[in-house]
Amino acid sequence: MPPFQNIAIVGVGLIGGSIGLALRKRGLAAEVIGIGRRQSSLEKALACGAIDRAELDMKQGVASADVVIVASPVASVVDHVCLALASVGSQALVTDVGSTKATICAGIEKQAEQASLQQFVGSHPLAGDHRTGPENARADLLDGKTVVVTPTKNTSSSIAARAETFWESLGARVVQMPPDAHDEALAATSHLPHLVASALVAATPDEWLSLVATGWTDTTRVAAADPELWTQIFSQNQTALLGALDRLVEQIDHLREGISAENWSQIQDALQKAKRTRDTLGN
Amino acid sequence: MPPFQNIAIVGVGLIGGSIGLALRKRGLAAEVIGIGRRQSSLEKALACGAIDRAELDMKQGVASADVVIVASPVASVVDHVCLALASVGSQALVTDVGSTKATICAGIEKQAEQASLQQFVGSHPLAGDHRTGPENARADLLDGKTVVVTPTKNTSSSIAARAETFWESLGARVVQMPPDAHDEALAATSHLPHLVASALVAATPDEWLSLVATGWTDTTRVAAADPELWTQIFSQNQTALLGALDRLVEQIDHLREGISAENWSQIQDALQKAKRTRDTLGN
Numbered sequence: 001m002p003p004f005q006n007i008a009i010v011g012v013g014l015i016g017g018s019i020g021l022a023l024r025k026r027g028l029a030a031e032v033i034g035i036g037r038r039q040s041s042l043e044k045a046l047a048c049g050a051i052d053r054a055e056l057d058m059k060q061g062v063a064s065a066d067v068v069i070v071a072s073p074v075a076s077v078v079d080h081v082c083l084a085l086a087s088v089g090s091q092a093l094v095t096d097v098g099s100t101k102a103t104i105c106a107g108i109e110k111q112a113e114q115a116s117l118q119q120f121v122g123s124h125p126l127a128g129d130h131r132t133g134p135e136n137a138r139a140d141l142l143d144g145k146t147v148v149v150t151p152t153k154n155t156s157s158s159i160a161a162r163a164e165t166f167w168e169s170l171g172a173r174v175v176q177m178p179p180d181a182h183d184e185a186l187a188a189t190s191h192l193p194h195l196v197a198s199a200l201v202a203a204t205p206d207e208w209l210s211l212v213a214t215g216w217t218d219t220t221r222v223a224a225a226d227p228e229l230w231t232q233i234f235s236q237n238q239t240a241l242l243g244a245l246d247r248l249v250e251q252i253d254h255l256r257e258g259i260s261a262e263n264w265s266q267i268q269d270a271l272q273k274a275k276r277t278r279d280t281l282g283n
Numbered sequence: 284m285p286p287f288q289n290i291a292i293v294g295v296g297l298i299g300g301s302i303g304l305a306l307r308k309r310g311l312a313a314e315v316i317g318i319g320r321r322q323s324s325l326e327k328a329l330a331c332g333a334i335d336r337a338e339l340d341m342k343q344g345v346a347s348a349d350v351v352i353v354a355s356p357v358a359s360v361v362d363h364v365c366l367a368l369a370s371v372g373s374q375a376l377v378t379d380v381g382s383t384k385a386t387i388c389a390g391i392e393k394q395a396e397q398a399s400l401q402q403f404v405g406s407h408p409l410a411g412d413h414r415t416g417p418e419n420a421r422a423d424l425l426d427g428k429t430v431v432v433t434p435t436k437n438t439s440s441s442i443a444a445r446a447e448t449f450w451e452s453l454g455a456r457v458v459q460m461p462p463d464a465h466d467e468a469l470a471a472t473s474h475l476p477h478l479v480a481s482a483l484v485a486a487t488p489d490e491w492l493s494l495v496a497t498g499w500t501d502t503t504r505v506a507a508a509d510p511e512l513w514t515q516i517f518s519q520n521q522t523a524l525l526g527a528l529d530r531l532v533e534q535i536d537h538l539r540e541g542i543s544a545e546n547w548s549q550i551q552d553a554l555q556k557a558k559r560t561r562d563t564l565g566n
Contacts, residue, residue: 126496146494175494185491193483193502198557199534200479203527208468211429211458212564213409218504219476223561227554235547244486245539249532251482256528264518271510274481278506281495 003169004029008065010058010080012036012045014129015097016071017137020050022170025139035061045134059087067166070096075232078107085116093162095123099186100236101150101179109154117154121163122179124148124186125172130225143171148186150179187240192248194230195241197223286452287312291348293341293363295319295328297412298380299354300420303333305453308422318344328417342370350449353379358515361390368399376445378406382469383519384433384462392437400437404446405462407431407469408455413508426454431469433462470523475531477513478524480506 007023009016012034023029034051035058036042042054055061062068062084070080077098084094085108098104101122108120127145129136147167151160164174177185197220204216234241258266290306292299295317306312317334318341319325325337338344345351345367353363360381367377368391381387384405391403410428412419430450434443447457460468480503487499517524541549 126494128496128498145496148494185494188487189491189495190498192486193498195538196479196483196535197502197561198554199531199538200476201557201560202534202553203475203531204471204560205530206560208472209560209564211409211431211468212472213411213428215411215473215476215505217564217566218501219480220557220561221501221566222498223554223557225554225558227551227558230554231547231551234542234550235545238542238545242539242542245535245542247488248482248486249535249539251485252479252528252532252535255478255482256525256532259517259521259525259528262518262521264514267517268510268514270485271481271506271508271513274484274503274506275508275510277484277487277489277492278480278503281492281500283500283504 002027002029004067004166006031006033006065007067007069008033008035008062008084009051010035010061010068010070010084011072012041012050012134013071014132014134014136015125015127015141016069017045017048017050017134018139018141019069019071019170020045021048021137021139022142024049024052026169028169033061033065041134048134048137050134050137058083062087062092063089066092068092068094070094073229073232074098074100074104074236077104078111081108081120082112085112085120088119090119092119093159093166094120095163095166097123097125099124099190099233101148101182103236105150105152105179109152118156119159121155121160122150123163123167124150124182125167126190130222132226132229140171142167145172147172147174148182149174149176150182151176152179183237184240184243187237187244188247191233191237191241192244194222194225195234195245196248197221285311285313287350287449289314289316289348290350290352291316291318291345291367292334293318293344293351293353293367294355295324295333295417296354297415297417297419298408298410298424299352300328300331300333300417301422301424302352302354302453303328304331304420304422305425307332307335309452311452316344316348324417331417331420333417333420341366345370345375346372349375351375351377353377356512356515357381357383357387357519360387361394364391364403365395368395368403371402373402375402376442376449377403378446378449380406380408382407382473382516384431384465386519388433388435388462392435401439402442404438404443405433406446406450407433407465408450409473413505415509415512423454425450428455430455430457431465432457432459433465434459435462466520467523467526470520470527471530474516474520474524475527477505477508478517478528479531480504
């Protein structure tokens with residue numbers, strides 16, 4: 001018997017679709033139900049094997065689920081989680097996959113029934129792609145990746161443990177952190193790189209774009225990500241992002257001063273230090 | 284008969300080694316001679332099939348060459364090119380592969396015999412890797428890549444044409460530009476991304492490094508490049524690099540203001556514009 005019975009995925013895009021593919025490939029659920037607003041997206045998800053069944057109605061879709069994964073764009077997560085919490089059975093786990101956690105968790109605490117809050121825990125799988133949609137979903141997207149799970153004082157410990165088991169069953173390792181700490185960290189490790197990649201593209205005069213090579217293409221790759229989605233993420237993590245940006249500007253100023261002053265040993269030391277750190281993190 | 288007779292490569296690292304491998308694989312030269320200061324490096328190059336013969340003595344190594352490629356670190360290029368120009372036959376082409384061109388071309392014009400200057404043209408293959416050494420050389424490194432060739436008023440047009448033929452025979456496409464224009468462009472398309480990648484690494488607090496994902500690893504990949512080499516490049520292109528940095532800081536300031544002011548439509552427009560540009564350049 002599979003470890004989970006019915007798993008409902010709300011929003012079957014890249015992440016939701018990849019979770020569905022992995023669940024089905026690993027035989028972890030009796031049924032994977034895809035929930036979405038557009039029949040066309042659900043049909044794509046059915047066609048690529050990410051879900052067993054499609055539902056347009058959230059209430060109906062989550063009614064029999066023992067696990068609900070809300071994989072909608074971050075701006076819709078609070079509403080979808082609250083709707084799911086109002087419709088699931090009292091033993092079900094509800095989680096999300098949003099790239100921010102503090103705004104989402106606070107919004108859900110404010111909007112959902114107090115009694116249902118114990119059933120929710122936020123999650124953020126640190127995996128993705130600048131491409132979107134179920135057509136880019138991959139069964140191994142989470143394999144070997146980290147998922148941050150962010151319980152609050154309202155989350156029951158058995159629900160947090162179940163979320164951990166769920167993500168581990170997909171091949172991920174789980175780290176638990178409070179929502180605020182997650183957002184501070186991700187501002188530096190994810191949101192800032194996205195912002196800087198876009199700034200680098202904008203700072204490259206058009207007439208020189210034919211001269212870019214792998215240094216530029218690597219450094220700017222994430223600038224191809226979905227602008228609407230990333231604007232939502234930035235808006236939900238404004239303070240931490242500005243803090244991370246300040247730290248970057250400080251480093252840039254420092255390098256700028258070194259270059260202006262022709263202090264090449266300072267520059268080489270800075271590059272050496274960054275290389276040492278970067279080398280510890282693989283290719 | 285191969286199109287080239289003896290090709291001498293001065294400095295058989297990643298780029299020099301890759302050129303040697305490509306020449307030998309494509310049967311383009313009767314003999315590929317590797318010239319270096321350390322027997323151990325030359326033996327590595329021989330072992331991986333990048334060269335036919337090793338020479339420690341530059342004069343001897345280039346004497347019979349019809350093409351000399353100086354693939355030394357940028358700080359040594361001027362000396363090595365001048366030494367080669369003083370030792371080659373009067374019909375030979377001498378070129379380099381340095382990442383900067385204005386300082387190198389000006390240094391050579393100052394230091395070499397005036398009569399020999401017509402035999403030199405600067406080159407910069409826009410290909411590389413943050414890994415170095417002949418052990419990372421690849422026969423296809425230049426395949427489909429761009430090589431910028433930077434003739435000056437001293438370069439004979441037949442030598443510039445021969446350089447173009449040489450790079451094209453390795454599968455590259457050639458763009459001709461004056462050395463200054465090359466450096467301006469490359470400051471934006473290559474040198475700045477390297478600088479920013481290092482700054483991003485330095486701006487990431489150590490305790491959060493375990494939470495990085497592909498966004499961060501892509502954006503910072505080139506921070507693993509050789510610090511000494513890149514310090515030389517920055518020092519040879521100081522003015523253009525500072526100009527490129529100013530343009531980046533302007534973009535960052537603009538994004539910072541938008542985020543502070545919660546002007547999310549401005550932010551989304553900026554991300555959208557960068558995405559449109561980035562999308563034209565492939566993955």
